Amino acid sequence: MKIAIDIRTAGGEKAGKGWFTFHITQSLLRLDQENEYILYVKNKIAGFEEFKNAELRQIKGSSFFWHRNVAKDAKKEAVDLFFAPSSYIIPALLPKSIKTILAIHDLVAFLFPGTHNRKANIIERLFIKKALKKTAHVITVSDNTKKDVQEKFKFYKNPISTIYNAADKTYKPVAKEKLTGFIQKTNLPKHFFVAVGTLIPRKNYPNLIKALALLHKTHPEYQLMIVGGKGWEEQEIHDLIKQNYLSKKVHLLGYLSTTAIRNLYNLAEALVFPSFYEGFGIPPLEAMKSGCPVIASYTSSIPEVVGDAALLINPESPEEIAASMKKLIVDEELSESLRNKGLAQGQKFSWERSAEKLLEIIEDLK
Numbered sequence: 001m002k003i004a005i006d007i008r009t010a011g012g013e014k015a016g017k018g019w020f021t022f023h024i025t026q027s028l029l030r031l032d033q034e035n036e037y038i039l040y041v042k043n044k045i046a047g048f049e050e051f052k053n054a055e056l057r058q059i060k061g062s063s064f065f066w067h068r069n070v071a072k073d074a075k076k077e078a079v080d081l082f083f084a085p086s087s088y089i090i091p092a093l094l095p096k097s098i099k100t101i102l103a104i105h106d107l108v109a110f111l112f113p114g115t116h117n118r119k120a121n122i123i124e125r126l127f128i129k130k131a132l133k134k135t136a137h138v139i140t141v142s143d144n145t146k147k148d149v150q151e152k153f154k155f156y157k158n159p160i161s162t163i164y165n166a167a168d169k170t171y172k173p174v175a176k177e178k179l180t181g182f183i184q185k186t187n188l189p190k191h192f193f194v195a196v197g198t199l200i201p202r203k204n205y206p207n208l209i210k211a212l213a214l215l216h217k218t219h220p221e222y223q224l225m226i227v228g229g230k231g232w233e234e235q236e237i238h239d240l241i242k243q244n245y246l247s248k249k250v251h252l253l254g255y256l257s258t259t260a261i262r263n264l265y266n267l268a269e270a271l272v273f274p275s276f277y278e279g280f281g282i283p284p285l286e287a288m289k290s291g292c293p294v295i296a297s298y299t300s301s302i303p304e305v306v307g308d309a310a311l312l313i314n315p316e317s318p319e320e321i322a323a324s325m326k327k328l329i330v331d332e333e334l335s336e337s338l339r340n341k342g343l344a345q346g347q348k349f350s351w352e353r354s355a356e357k358l359l360e361i362i363e364d365l366k
Contacts, residue, residue: 020141024163080098081098142304161357170258176266179263189221193224227255
């Protein structure tokens with residue numbers, strides 16, 4: 001069987017879809033030595049050289065034309081199956097003769113368009129229905145997203161399966177004495193919370209900054225480390241930092257390596273994840289696997305990911321966020337309980353199990 005995968009998002013600085021593409025493809029190739037794979041990329045991506053039954057194929061073209069050229073090449077190669085882990089465009093362009101597995105991570109473009117990039121809204125709305133009409137099997141990264149798809153696209157009658165994200169194996173507890181060099185090199189404060197995610201409206205950083213300002217009334221020593229690449233509509237974040245005199249307390253660290261993020265999880269009081277909506281929400285899982293307590297929204301798929309291993313909050317309420325942060329500061333027993341529960345919860349997710357489920361779907365489509 002000849003299988004094509006669009007792994008373009010698996011290179012460079014990755015967010016959720018990119019990490020899903022990178023890990024699910026690697027794990028699938030480790031499992032499957034029989035089928036032949038074409039991995040479509042725009043630029044070379046490291047991490048796939050070891051797989052003898054996979055060809056990394058560079059395709060030229062910018063924006064939409066890259067996708068069109070991939071669709072043309074897949075048709076010319078007469079591939080049996082196309083797996084689209086991060087984009088709807090190529091599946092929408094492929095002929096029905098090529099069976100397609102389409103990954104849907106979230107429906108933010110439909111459910112919360114005001115919190116999503118305008119260009120992404122247009123592209124997703126334009127292509128997802130066309131893609132679904134040609135798709136043999138949809139995979140979603142949570143049962144919550146599966147429910148969203150079933151409710152929004154009632155015309156789609158083919159199978160939908162949940163295949164969870166997982167966390168990189170880098171994320172694990174690290175003894176504090178092994179982090180001394182990292183602490184000194186980065187000049188980290190003694191007391192801080194961490195937040196992880198691109199600087200976009202959906203991540204709800206304004207309410208988190210308001211919560212930190214409230215926390216400072218009783219615990220001014222606590223700082224906030226925000227890890228995430230630049231997004232859009234960031235000005236409110238900067239304005240709130242200035243208005244609340246938090247310029248020396250809130251640190252926008254940009255995009256960091258997995259090792260650096262793991263170290264921050266190991267040293268932080270907790271991860272605070274007040275997102276309005278997530279298709280899955282990988283940072284809480286990374287934090288739990290690192291032994292870091294989690295404060296997270298009770299919305300969308302997040303409770304499905306964290307189980308009973310997090311303090312769940314209303315993302316609309318800075319007061320509730322601040323109260324949960326304070327609770328973890330003063331209650332060491334609660335903090336330790338969440339660490340232990342988080343480590344157990346994190347073991348429920350693995351890329352190997354997710355890839356096994358994907359391979360079963362592929363075999364069923366033969």
